[in-house]
Amino acid sequence: MLEKLTQLVNQARSELTAAQTSEQLEGWRLAYLGKKGALTLLLRNLGSLPADQRPEAGRVANEVKMTLESLYTARVEELRQGVLETELTRGALDVHLPGRPQQLGNLHISTQTLREIYAIFGRLGFDILRSPEVEDDYTNFQLLNIPQHHPARDMWSTFYTDLPGVILRTHTSPGQIYAMRKYYPQPFRVILPGKCYRYEQVSSRSEQMFYQVEAIAVGENITMSDLKGVLTYFARSMFGADRKVRLRPSYFPFTEPSAEVDIECFLCQGQGCPMCKHSGWLEILGSGMIHPQVLRNGGYDPDRYTGFALGMGPERIAILKHGITDIRYFFNNDMRFLQQFA
């Protein structure tokens, strides 16, 4: 009996080593450990042994069973490992092929610039307010201290509509009136973004439609030094921390004093180049202290309140920042342009 067991172990061991596939393995398991397997049959014969040999044979038979089982488990593991290894050597990808293209959309460059402006003024506590694009002459001009036929009207070429007195707004400045009437009598600071329109021949430098963002602050203690501080903060946030900023006297009928704001040309570092018309400076926005009459038209007493206003064009800013050579790209909506700014 013991002999048979030893023989069985040896035979099983060699057959197990020969088993290569999971089918052969299963065959082996059935042959030795299965219900009709060799070991089971042997164990069934234990009863026919003399009683004194039974305990010893039973012990050995159990050992054999455990040995065979652990051999089987090890072989299963060994084979699985082998299969995996074979799989892994066959499974290499062509890593030089490009990845799966992802489809992300993108925001229009004007929107991106607007958001940047919102963020910068947001950090300074400015609200955002919008007012109508189609506006009346009274609000677009007259309430801003630009009477009919006033010479200052030369500064804005206007689109007129067939509705009497209704025009396309030439700037976001009428928003100043809406803002003042909304916040009165509180002090406030707000930016006024939106589309504006000018009756100007479309060219590489001029568009009939464009965005503008006006920023205004009104209070009992707002000065032109605050304006300069805000402008400097804005220009450096937008164009770089060590940009030089320059204020130059100018004229807008709704501000007094008025100033044009230039930043140092970043193409030539102020040395002069075609982009800055050899001046070393790039004009980025107009600004000033709100004219007393405009404050009054908004409801604020100019003897008590002061305020500043500034206005800029996001397209102009984008043009300068990205070196865009032609403003007409903005509203042509050529994906080859728009997707450059993704």
Added chain:
Amino acid sequence: MLVPLSWLKGYVDIDLSPKELANVLTLGGLEVENIRTIGQDWAPDKVFVGQVVQVRQHPQADRLVLVTVDYGQAEPLEVVTGAPNLHVGDCGQKVVFAIIGARLIDGHAEELRYQVLKKSKIRGVESAGMVCSEKELGISDEHSGIVILPEDAPVGSPLVDYWGDTILDIKLEPNMARCLSIIGVAREVAALTGKRIKVPAARNITVGEPIGGQIRVEIADPDLCPRYSAALIKGVKIKPSPQWLQRRLTLAGMRPINNIVDITNYVMLEFGQPLHAFDYKLVRALPGESTPAIIVRRAHDQETMSTLDGNQRVFNSEMLLITDGGGPVGVAGVMGGLESEITESTSAILLEAANFNYINIRRTSTVLKIPSEAAYRFGRGVDPELTLAALRRSVDLMNELAEGIPASGCIDVYPGKQVPTIIDLPAHEIKRLLGIDLEPAYIVRLLESLDFKCTIMANGAIRTVVPSYRLDVSIPADLVEEVARLHGLDKLRDTLIDEEMPGQQPNRDIELEERVRDILVGCGLSEIITYSMTNLASVACLTPERTMPSAEQYIKLTNPLSSEHEYLRQTLMNTTLETMASNLRFVDRVAVFEIANVYLPAIGQRLPYQPRRLSIGLAGARDIRSWLTNDSPIMDFYDLKGVLETLCRRLGVPTQFEPEAHPSFYPGRAVRINLGGASIGVLGEVHPQVCQAFNIEAPRACLLELDLDALLAQANTDVLFTGISRMPKLSEDLALVVADEVRSDDVARTIHEAGGSLLVDVVLFDVYRGKQLGEGRKSLAFNLTFQSPDRTLTTEQTAQIRARIIRQVAQKYQAELRS
């Protein structure tokens, strides 16, 4: 305004380089846009002032002469020229002489081309240089003759020293009307550089008969003509102006005509006072009178006259005319009449220097479309105190340059004389507006450098008398601006607002709009921005029949730049399709959106209704083409619907869809987007003929437009946390067979309702039609997910729910289980 530096220097000392001066002016509020240098190319050792010594006939050519020129060197040189203004026997003319090696413009070339002068033989005679034309020197296009310099030109002097110049091109804002003259600019230069201005005193010639009795002036409408001054000059000889005057006019951008017209232009450029010269002999007396009369009055409606430019003009009663005893002789401040024009035969000049209401002049010049130099200046405001000084200066020049004999005295009718403006600048106004402290004495010094007369009052205010030419200064803030620009805006502090202000208020409207943009970009769409103005032909393309919309329903621009952009848009659909079409020419996938306003007439409202719209357009391949996704399917209705469903889910808006028959869309492939019972937009596959009309080169295009205001009004972005169940999920499929017309969304909703709270998800994963189902039937296969928040579900429980679902769909839709 073009300012020749040589002219400017006559009134103020300038010791800055042109570039430095330009910088000072720019920072002082007179933006110098361009600096042009005249004579840059005139090498000082090659181009000289010369003098003709002798002119001989060229031995070989009839039309050429040999000119010997003295140019200050030991030996004069002989050159060959064909200039028609040099003749055999001439001697003594001052000319511009260029020697070999000079680099000049090629006078014969059409385009601008430079050439270096080489030694050459012309028809057998050696030419040692050249006498130059204006074109060759780059002054003008004149090449018919050579330049003849004034008699006092210094022979041998480098031309650049004698004739070189720098011209500043200054951009003047409307408040800078006072600087539309050389003296006006000189005044600013003086104030900005701490110099004094020098204006030549008039000679006050009084040789002729007194002017009184020879002309009568009446202002019938003094509200439009505060002042009318006039002088009379007789015996004038009309001829070309001298070279120096012509040259100054040319450099300042005006064309010389004759000495009288040139003098009026010259004095206008010098002082800023427009002048007008009438032929005195043609000025008529009133009926029954003998003295020629000028009457300044409003036109009668439909009154007519021909202006100097030869055009017949029709006036209305808002326009101001200069008339004489017989009728109109000029449009006041805008342009003279043709009949009283100065001609070769004019011998007596009635010279007008008047002042007019600027708004009225601007309006007249705009309505009549006459943009004259005079109207430009009057339209921006001219100092009424200027008339006499300008008249005297003109009289001096007409005496000097046209041999005129001035009548003694001037006519001066001045009904609109103003008292000087006085402004009290409160003590703290500078600090209040600028945020910096300046000493009162310093403020006074700055203002006085600009001719303001200042007194410091007991209360600290500065009482300021405004000079008559400062029409732009009327309130304290104007004075603050003057102080600020002279002190220097760069000297302001950089402070951030330190006033206590209410905290920043969110703008939900804008925030939601930006969220919409982010969601759509996340869906793979690119944002476009198209014009707000459109054309009706493009809108018509939105219907297969190309039905033109009714123009009366649209707001129309009265002055569009082109007929392409003539109407304010009422839809974004056409420009979205146009953008898709133009891009599909070079990409195979277009996925775009736009958020913009449309403009709808609102009867009885101050302004049109301007709601926000969203449009989305999809066309072409679903996937970007690559080796992984070659032959991608084309985007269809469901791609677009999925984008909108995503958007609505993210915004928390419960939109519904109803089939829609819309002319722009493929029949049966469009839905109306409903929200709270109201339609807010439409979505679908574009009608093939509409695609064709827009030249969309893709198998199909999908389009959506909705009312974004309505959508965002229902947005619910407040999220409440829902507990996450740890209990196991049970998932089973349910295939139902229903009639074709049964709506899958209705079935899904019923399943949801019947399933109750333990049915957590229902996904339609297959739709099948086939013979075994029978004609007009379809199978809808749903995957149902069951889960309880707090216990493990048994199959008995889900079977109960499933039975309930099957009962209800059977009852409502006659749905049968698919076997």
